[in-house]
Amino acid sequence: MTALLEVEDLRVAYGKIEAVKGISFSVEAGQVVTLIGTNGAGKTTTLRTLSGLLKPAGGRITFDGQPLNGIPAHKIVSLGLAHSPEGRHIFPRLTITENLLLGAYLRSDKAGIEKDVQRAYDLFPILGERRKQAAGTLSGGEQQMLAMGRALMSQPKLLMLDEPSMGLSPIMMQKIMETIVELKAAGTTILLVEQNAQAALSLADQGHVMEVGKVVLSGTGSDLLHDESVRKAYLGED
């Protein structure tokens, strides 16, 4: 069986500066795969390229058997690849419901959309309580929930989450991580970028460590969690 997402020798450059220098990895259906690494390692750049916001300088991306190179961002969503971006990027002056409906922009099955909005409220009850409120008035953690709920509204085959725990309180971070575990249990395929390596590796099937644009180490989540160099560099142990 071929992987759902296959990335081969991907290169991305900002002008002359190469931010991603030939990385390869794959995501199988049903898996949670995580990319970890410090700031500037190229994780966010990788996700933004997968979703079509950036153009690759080289390499191949195959999603669900189809090459993604050259397909504009707004068409990639319809293939089943959803991206919850770093910094959440909810639409601040639209209500929570409107934000969720935008996640389903390309769908036309009214009843199904209705049901999925309700499912997002079940997953994150606080969103349901504040559905008429402008999204910009939510707290950081609530905005993160909304960003994840919105990404799920397109019924993706693969959900990409970029730094879902960034800037959140420990309690909120815990809640977000629990939600990811919940989604995984429900069979959602997830590509997770996280700075919180401990949390990410403990729930991931596969992990890849990125450093300055390259994958320097790959393995199962628990392998990496117990790897000495990873523990030193990312888990704050001497």
Next chain:
Amino acid sequence: MNELPQQLANGLILGAMYGLIAIGYTMVYGIIQLINFAHGEIFMIGGFGALTVYLGLPSGFSLLAAIPLMIAGGVVCSVAISVAAERFAYRPLRGGPRLAPLITAIGLSLALQQAVWMWYPNATKDRSFPQFKGEAIDIFGASIQRGDLFVIIAAPVCMLALGLFVSKTRAGRGMQATSQDPDTAKLMGINTDRIIVMAFAIGAAFAAVAAVAYGLKNGQIGFRMGFIMGLKAFTAAVLGGIGNIYGAMLGGVVLGVAEALATGYMSDVPGMELFGGGAWKDVWAFVLLILVLLIRPQGLLGERVADRA
């Protein structure tokens, strides 16, 4: 003549026209942060489009029945030119330095004026626009010319339709999303290029409606009419809070009424005897703009830039 209801009515009629044109500035700015200085000429071309349709109708055709056809003709011309400008003049410059499209817009504005001057028959001088015949109508003590009734009806209808479109339809939601965060809008599957074209098209259509109103009010249109009307409408958009469609309409009405009141009453203010009357109305319009920018830089209904994500 200098009675309050009359001045308010004059101001409202003028302001409704400013507001209709201001929609085009504000929608385009809201989405791609471009001040489309050619928009005044899009308005002017709408007027010539409408006139062309009227001249093509058989004689004896009633003006009232011709109005919808004239609007259609004006809208088609304005939208076609505006969408072509977006596609061939502005889109290639997107993502480049902000100054480039701005200068392109100014150049396009001059080019469109000259094109009409050269190629539209007898457009080197003002061309006369059809007029409604009949007595002025009395409403609340103000006497309203029949031609002015057009904008009094058209402006609210257009605004209502736009408000419903933006808040209730999927494309309208896509438009709001694109103006708030274009990259994330793409992640939702929104074709932002198409949304931008839509913004240009809606703005151009509204400008064409305003041009019909202008022609009916003034009895003539000319290739230069887009300049001062465009400048005033841009002022109205800034006054109301650029990027906000309701602000554009409000800004237009406030500006129109302020001009009318200054024209009517400024000379009654002690010490200001010399600064009243129509000759000074543009001065007062821009004084108002400067005051609003000093006191409330984001405009009447504008939001602070920091609110933008």
